[in-house]
Amino acid sequence: MIDFNGKRALVFGVADKTSIAWGITNWIIKAGGTVVLAYQKKFRSRLYGLTKGVNGIEAIEECDVAFDEQVKDLFERVDGKFDMIVHAIGFAPGRALSKPLIYTNEEDFATAMIISSYSLQRIARHSMRSLNPNSAFLTLTYLGATAVVPGYRIMGTAKAALESLVRELSPILGAAGHRINAISAGPIRTLAASHVPGFDNILDYMEHTSPLRRNIDQEDVAKTAIFLLSNLASGITGQTIFVDAGFNIIGVPPDLDKLVS
Template identity: 40%
Template sequence: MGMFDGKKGMVFGIANDHSIAWAITEKLHAEGAEMGFTHIPDKDPARPRMERRLRKLVEPIGAKVIMPCDVQKEEDIDAAFAAAKETFGELDFVLHSIAYAPMDDLKGLVVNCSRDGFKLAMDISAYSLIALAQRAQHILKPGGSILTLTYLGGEKVIPGYNMMGICKAALESTTEYLASEMGPMGIRVNAISAGPLKTLSSSAVGEFDLMLKLYEDFSPMRRGVTPEEVGKSGLYLLSDLASGVTGETLHVDGGYHIMGGPPVELQGK
């Protein structure tokens, strides 16, 4: 019997098989969860690249819903949750894995960020969690859970992470406020702050390979983390094992976030 037998959820934001959301989804499926999924709408309906990519992953695991969702459009979010309600009745969990910033603003210095780029990045990367929670509150069961994904750049300056770090800071604060407001409904809201993994999002971050090397050298475990490790942590936070945990940002980074300086063996080098 799986931990998620009989449990149902919606997953927003799987881009491909390297996505952290996919690593979590694999663990949820292995434990018996039934899920629906959304993808970024394809610009050319005749060439549904995003839909095909998602279907290739989730159809073999029995996806109950597969549909486009632009989180900047209220009607798209309404449609996604209407489909969830029609298919599942009620939900046990929602996984939010959505972030975006215009490349010029992401690659450039924060001090040079454009107003329009900032608004767009915040809307998609942070406000979207609020938008999903607004709908989810009506169909999540008591004991249900919402999980989002963040990164250490939301707490500390990570060179190359730039404006996305500001968006993640907003996302983490949003997680805490939603946890406070939704707690009386019996709904938990948490975040995972994973160490760097090679995903579509990370490919846009400057000096990413250097970041991986730093984690191997600086973290207490002297290594990075794997998608499977992050997937297991996501499974935990969405499960009843974490029934007393809300408003938490769980670091799954080999302990890198606790370090205030280099390990002793690297000092003086």
């Protein structure tokens, strides 16, 4: 049903084969699209290894979203226009993730906000002349944006700002016919997730309490991602869609008796 033949995506956030962005990239290619990957310098050799011989990867381009010039340059040096932009980027300094939020200093707070939230605005701003009509943006968020998740710390605040940005940017991009949405993914073992204290416990708890009684994987996210990026979602913008086996709707877990006994 989803046909991306002739469509082109710019995907930010592939670090290795576990990356959510890599799952999305594979599904875009499977649907017939081509992809330019924008990666962070420290992952260069992994990216070269991962993408070698993969049909559908048009180019891999270095870009650190912490720097306005680098994002601007990226859009200037990559020829042609895009139909899809995927922002799958999150970062907070280890120092900020290792202590309760009240101890996060101004510099670490700003770093997390700039890389995890503001970079979406930065990318959208510099992309405007590089978009085909009716393009779609997608970003990745987490439940910690709207509920307390111990260990997620400053990232919860950054994701709350990101979800707000998705809403705020939607009428601006919508005036030019473009859409923007977020997927709020359940926990998945990735490089970024490995820095969240207590992550394994979160995986266990979700597996036992989500309506589907399982965790989700890259494929679950990628399938929703290509739907949101495609014309099938032509009437959806400014939304945060949960792909979390239903976990977010649970007030009291179904097996509470086992959990408290």
